[in-house]
Amino acid sequence: MQKQAIQVRNLRKCFRKRNGFRKSAELWAVDDVSFSVAQGETYGLLGPNGSGKSSLIRILSTLLTADSGVVSMLGYELPAQQEQVRRIIGRVSVDAAFYKKLSARENLLYTALLYGQKPREAERRAMDILEQLGMENAKFSTPLEEMSRGMQQKISIARALMINPPLLLLDEPTTGLDPKSRRDVQSFLEDLQRREGTTILLTTHDMAEAERLCVRIGFLAHGKLVAEGTAADLKRIAGGATLDDAFIALTGEELANEELVGVGD
Amino acid sequence: MEATLRQTWAFLFRGWHITRRYIGWVIVFNFYALVTSATVALIGVAQGNYQLTLTLVVGALLWNYLSWLYNEIAMSIAYERWEGTLEYTFMAPVSRGVHLLGVSLFSLLNSIVTSIVVLVGLMLFTNLHLRGVNFLGVLVVLAVSTVAFVGLGLFAAIFPVMSAERGAEATHIFQGSLLLVSGVYYEIEVLPRWLQPLSTVSPATYTLSACRKLFGVGNPNSTPEHLAGAPLSAVTHELLILAVMGAILLPLGLWAFVRIEAWAKKTGKLKRTG
Numbered sequence: 148m149q150k151q152a153i154q155v156r157n158l159r160k161c162f163r164k165r166n167g168f169r170k171s172a173e174l175w176a177v178d179d180v181s182f183s184v185a186q187g188e189t190y191g192l193l194g195p196n197g198s199g200k201s202s203l204i205r206i207l208s209t210l211l212t213a214d215s216g217v218v219s220m221l222g223y224e225l226p227a228q229q230e231q232v233r234r235i236i237g238r239v240s241v242d243a244a245f246y247k248k249l250s251a252r253e254n255l256l257y258t259a260l261l262y263g264q265k266p267r268e269a270e271r272r273a274m275d276i277l278e279q280l281g282m283e284n285a286k287f288s289t290p291l292e293e294m295s296r297g298m299q300q301k302i303s304i305a306r307a308l309m310i311n312p313p314l315l316l317l318d319e320p321t322t323g324l325d326p327k328s329r330r331d332v333q334s335f336l337e338d339l340q341r342r343e344g345t346t347i348l349l350t351t352h353d354m355a356e357a358e359r360l361c362v363r364i365g366f367l368a369h370g371k372l373v374a375e376g377t378a379a380d381l382k383r384i385a386g387g388a389t390l391d392d393a394f395i396a397l398t399g400e401e402l403a404n405e406e407l408v409g410v411g412d
Numbered sequence: 413m414e415a416t417l418r419q420t421w422a423f424l425f426r427g428w429h430i431t432r433r434y435i436g437w438v439i440v441f442n443f444y445a446l447v448t449s450a451t452v453a454l455i456g457v458a459q460g461n462y463q464l465t466l467t468l469v470v471g472a473l474l475w476n477y478l479s480w481l482y483n484e485i486a487m488s489i490a491y492e493r494w495e496g497t498l499e500y501t502f503m504a505p506v507s508r509g510v511h512l513l514g515v516s517l518f519s520l521l522n523s524i525v526t527s528i529v530v531l532v533g534l535m536l537f538t539n540l541h542l543r544g545v546n547f548l549g550v551l552v553v554l555a556v557s558t559v560a561f562v563g564l565g566l567f568a569a570i571f572p573v574m575s576a577e578r579g580a581e582a583t584h585i586f587q588g589s590l591l592l593v594s595g596v597y598y599e600i601e602v603l604p605r606w607l608q609p610l611s612t613v614s615p616a617t618y619t620l621s622a623c624r625k626l627f628g629v630g631n632p633n634s635t636p637e638h639l640a641g642a643p644l645s646a647v648t649h650e651l652l653i654l655a656v657m658g659a660i661l662l663p664l665g666l667w668a669f670v671r672i673e674a675w676a677k678k679t680g681k682l683k684r685t686g
């Protein structure tokens with residue numbers, strides 16, 4: 148039996164949102180979610196905005212504390228062992244958060260130092276990653292604010308990988324990228340997974356991306372994991388021709404509804 | 413140990429490069445600090461009263477040092493929220509102690525540079541002679557009060573963790589209140605009676621009181637040509653209070669920060685906004 152890299156059991160997270168004076172509404176961002184990801188597997192979480200994908204990733208990234216449930220990352224439990232978990236995860240979020248005035252090199256060296264790494268080695272590794280992502284060396288010294296969103300996202304991926312994490316948490320890493328950049332990132336992730344055996348948890352809106360990259364896929368809706376399996380399994384269960392059909396049939400929602408921004412995302 | 417040093421260096425590295433990229437604003441802020449200090453000091457010059465001028469110069473100089481130190485530490489979290497990088501800093505395997513130590517060291521360097529700029533500028537504007545000032549004593553007082561102000565900065569840094577929008581405003585209200593009650597440019601006694609007790613809990617009150625003695629302010633033996641700075645033993649009382657305040661405020665500030673971080677993670681407040 149394959150070893151599990153990520154194990155999530157009965158995870159729950161509720162936000163209370165004030166609704167006028169005294170009244171507060173409960174919003175379940177993550178509602179009794181359980182799943183596991185095997186070592187070296189790429190697992191996809193699909194769901195519209197507000198379905199709880201980002202909250203889930205943020206819990207696994209130690210940035211949000213769950214109300215209840217069990218999270219184990221390569222044997223380390225959250226929140227008790229968050230210091231150890233931080234050493235084994237890399238995260239890419241949908242918005243490439245950087246010091247925009249600083250160059251790519253300065254941002255990456257700062258991250259390397261923050262992780263206690265030797266700057267020279269980290270720089271070499273970052274350069275290799277960026278080269279594989281199709282970025283020119285000359286751009287390394289350009290301030291982030293002068294770069295396109297696609298380039299910024301590639302730097303973001305280099306930042307997550309330069310610490311060589313065995314677990315990679317990718318929160319919509321290709322959202323908003325042009326087709327070429329999207330393809331570059333997807334090819335790179337496939338290659339990384341093959342080469343290093345990195346375990347990847349990927350959230351996305353993009354059905355084709357999920358089908359291409361993920362061994363198994365989970366459908367999230369209103370904080371609940373409503374279905375899980377390979378793309379072929381999900382299509383078979385739902386009786387749909389495409390993953391999109393399967394998603395609509397199993398969740399009753401459409402992924403294209405990106406206007407619904409909830410607390411969870 | 414080596415990794416911890418690199419992590420501490422990370423914050424100095426970041427601070428230096430951000431300063432470099434925003435050099436125009438750094439010059440503007442230093443210019444503004446110098447001009448506002450000179451404007452205040454010239455009130456003493458206009459009165460032809462070197463003791464008043466000296467009181468104002470010491471107030472302006474120390475307030476610049478202490479407020480920059482406090483402000484840089486407190487606002488470092490607000491800057492990270494605006495850039496959206498706070499989550500990445502909190503996700504890194506760096507202890508909060510090392511994180512805040514790195515931030516405080518950079519803030520300290522920044523404050524020293526600004527204080528030197530203001531000091532040189534004030535000398536040009538006021539033509540004061542500083543012979544006889546107990547500079548060594550002033551450095552000792554500043555070193556001790558720095559610890560207390562770093563603690564205050566850590567306390568204030570929790571506001572931007574709690575709220576991205578309101579946090580920065582709260583740090584400035586707190587800073588303004590310190591300016592009001594600490595006797596930076598006037599005697600505490602001129603404050604309304606109900607406000608005066610607040611001055612006793614501000615470390616700036618004791619820093620200013622001690623430094624004024626060490627500069628020779630109010631000393632009948634001081635002359636415009638030669639100031640009679642008091643010996644360090646004359647400010648033992650202030651030094652003791654500052655040391656106690658530092659010993660309480662620094663660990664308390666760190667503790668409060670860690671608690672608020674845990675609260676923010678529970679309520680989802682770390683999420684990027686703005």
